[in-house]
Amino acid sequence: MVGETRVSSPLLEARGLVLAFGGVRAADGIDLDVNEGEILAIIGPNGAGKTTFLNMVTGYLRPQAGSIRFRGREITGLTPRRIVRLGIARSFQIPQLFTEHTVLENLALQLAAREGFWAPFAPLLSRARSERALALLERFGLGELASVRADALDEGARKLVDVAMATALAPRLLLMDEPTSGVAASEKHAIMDRLVSALRREGVTAVFVEHDMEVVARHADRVAVWSNGKILAQGPPATVLADPAVHREVLGVEVAPC
Amino acid sequence: MPLRLAFAVGFLALALLAALQPWLRFVLTLALATGLAVLGIMMLLRAGQVSFGHALYVAVGAYTIAFARPQLDDVLLLLAAAVLAAVVAGILVGLFVSRYRDIFFGMLNLAFSMVVYSLLEKLYWLTRGTDGIRVARPRLFGVALEGARYEWALFALALVCVAIAAALVARYLRAPAGEALSALKTRETRLEFAGVSARRVLFQAYVVSAGLAGLGGGITALATLHVTPLLVYWTHSGELVFVAILGGTANVLGPFLGAVVFELVRVHAAAAFPDAWQMILGLVLLGIVLLAARGLVGLLEELGRWWGRRV
Numbered sequence: 001m002v003g004e005t006r007v008s009s010p011l012l013e014a015r016g017l018v019l020a021f022g023g024v025r026a027a028d029g030i031d032l033d034v035n036e037g038e039i040l041a042i043i044g045p046n047g048a049g050k051t052t053f054l055n056m057v058t059g060y061l062r063p064q065a066g067s068i069r070f071r072g073r074e075i076t077g078l079t080p081r082r083i084v085r086l087g088i089a090r091s092f093q094i095p096q097l098f099t100e101h102t103v104l105e106n107l108a109l110q111l112a113a114r115e116g117f118w119a120p121f122a123p124l125l126s127r128a129r130s131e132r133a134l135a136l137l138e139r140f141g142l143g144e145l146a147s148v149r150a151d152a153l154d155e156g157a158r159k160l161v162d163v164a165m166a167t168a169l170a171p172r173l174l175l176m177d178e179p180t181s182g183v184a185a186s187e188k189h190a191i192m193d194r195l196v197s198a199l200r201r202e203g204v205t206a207v208f209v210e211h212d213m214e215v216v217a218r219h220a221d222r223v224a225v226w227s228n229g230k231i232l233a234q235g236p237p238a239t240v241l242a243d244p245a246v247h248r249e250v251l252g253v254e255v256a257p258c
Numbered sequence: 259m260p261l262r263l264a265f266a267v268g269f270l271a272l273a274l275l276a277a278l279q280p281w282l283r284f285v286l287t288l289a290l291a292t293g294l295a296v297l298g299i300m301m302l303l304r305a306g307q308v309s310f311g312h313a314l315y316v317a318v319g320a321y322t323i324a325f326a327r328p329q330l331d332d333v334l335l336l337l338a339a340a341v342l343a344a345v346v347a348g349i350l351v352g353l354f355v356s357r358y359r360d361i362f363f364g365m366l367n368l369a370f371s372m373v374v375y376s377l378l379e380k381l382y383w384l385t386r387g388t389d390g391i392r393v394a395r396p397r398l399f400g401v402a403l404e405g406a407r408y409e410w411a412l413f414a415l416a417l418v419c420v421a422i423a424a425a426l427v428a429r430y431l432r433a434p435a436g437e438a439l440s441a442l443k444t445r446e447t448r449l450e451f452a453g454v455s456a457r458r459v460l461f462q463a464y465v466v467s468a469g470l471a472g473l474g475g476g477i478t479a480l481a482t483l484h485v486t487p488l489l490v491y492w493t494h495s496g497e498l499v500f501v502a503i504l505g506g507t508a509n510v511l512g513p514f515l516g517a518v519v520f521e522l523v524r525v526h527a528a529a530a531f532p533d534a535w536q537m538i539l540g541l542v543l544l545g546i547v548l549l550a551a552r553g554l555v556g557l558l559e560e561l562g563r564w565w566g567r568r569v
Binding site: 122 | 451454
């Protein structure tokens with residue numbers, strides 16, 4: 001279903017990415033394609049280089065070798081600011097919020113970043129921008145928190161606001177680093193359902209790092225398994241998650257999900 | 259709007275003080291000039307950046323007036339020249355310092371200001387060194403004003419400048435680029451990941467702050483009619499930061515409240531305790547930092563809330 005009948009080139013192409021920190025190879029020859037419209041999950045043990053990959057794609061880290069192309073254009077070594085303007089946004093494993101601002105203002109700052117940021121005397125919370133920010137928050141079930149200061153949120157809400165902020169940038173490609181870690185288990189699936197259906201509705205391609213195999217099985221079109229800076233396996237969740245080698249590497253001693 | 263009301267009440271109170279105590283006209287004009295410079299400092303404080311060299315732009319404004327006065331005989335043109343020169347200086351230095359944060363930002367500003375201090379002191383043929391330059395009293399709208407009338411005119415002009423600057427800065431602080439100042443303090447990287455240049459956010463505020471300090475320096479020069487290198491000495495920069503913290507950064511009233519209280523405490527303390535006035539200023543700031551960390555403006559808000567609960 002995914003990847004067999006590829007007509008155009010992939011949205012994102014990573015080739016031979018290498019990045020070592022001291023002796024640790026966080027990326028040791030990463031080759032990965034992300035196709036337009038798909039939702040790709042990245043799994044793997046801690047320290048396998050999953051976040052490093054996101055950091056390289058978004059320009060936060062520069063690979064020592066290899067190349068990254070987005071919509072056919074070379075983006076290796078560009079700054080995060082340039083890359084986000086090309087249409088790649090990300091959310092963070094540890095939420096990165098503007099803690100002196102309200103949730104609504106956090107969203108509005110993202111919306112303003114796309115247009116009207118430098119108008120010196122037009123308020124951040126213009127009526128149009130506030131309404132759009134509120135609509136985005138409501139999509140994540142965060143409407144009631146609009147006027148709460150970001151430093152007063154609990155961890156789960158903080159995480160969701162962080163993801164909402166990334167989507168506010170209206171990216172072509174959205175990278176999410178553990179979008180639901182810290183969110184209460186009972187809400188996890190409902191939130192991912194809403195998020196994924198919104199992404200599909202708007203045709204946003206997404207990559208997310210995830211530790212919960214149930215979430216992966218339910219929401220990802222494809223899974224890539226990271227191990228020691230390499231991709232161990234990739235393919236549809238049903239196939240990959242049933243692979244004994246993947247079990248050993250990713251799940252360790254844990255019991256496999258059904 | 260309570261902030262506008264607070265400014266209106268404040269302006270009336272200052273005018274009344276100036277009418278009742280003629281010698282205070284001069285002091286209050288200087289306080290308003292200081293407040294303008296502090297307004298710029300306050301913008302940078304919102305971004306978590308403390309400049310220990312902003313007296314540089316006060317001096318650029320003041321010396322521009324001293325240098326331009328022989329050719330220009332108009333208060334408004336001289337002030338415009340002062341602001342323009344400070345903005346140009348702010349752009350040149352700002353392009354460099356807006357790359358740096360925290361202690362590096364503070365110390366680089368200090369370094370630039372002290373370089374200018376030594377130049378003003380050493381280039382005697384141009385600046386008359388520590389003697390400074392006398393400024394002949396200029397005309398206002400073509401009218402030559404004497405003594406008290408000149409002081410009144412300058413005081414009124416300072417009030418007009420304060421009203422305009424405060425209104426514009428208040429609007430800027432609510433615009434995205436102004437709100438982004440405190441976003442730069444809390445999560446600079448997130449700004450970059452939204453596609454916004456954090457450096458430009460700081461740079462723009464820096465240039466505005468330089469222009470405001472230049473305006474303050476210009477008014478100071480027109481009030482004292484004498485400029486000396488002491489204007490750019492590091493203690494003067496420190497004083498501006500002192501006043502910013504005293505007044506508080508919650509809104510644009512803080513810098514002016516801080517500046518007026520600072521000048522009034524200084525002149526009265528200096529008159530009453532000639533040997534200990536600096537200690538008194540120090541104790542006032544200590545009290546503010548310990549008891550009202552959000553400055554006088556925060557204290558005022560607390561009072562307002564307390565009053566609201568009682569009524």
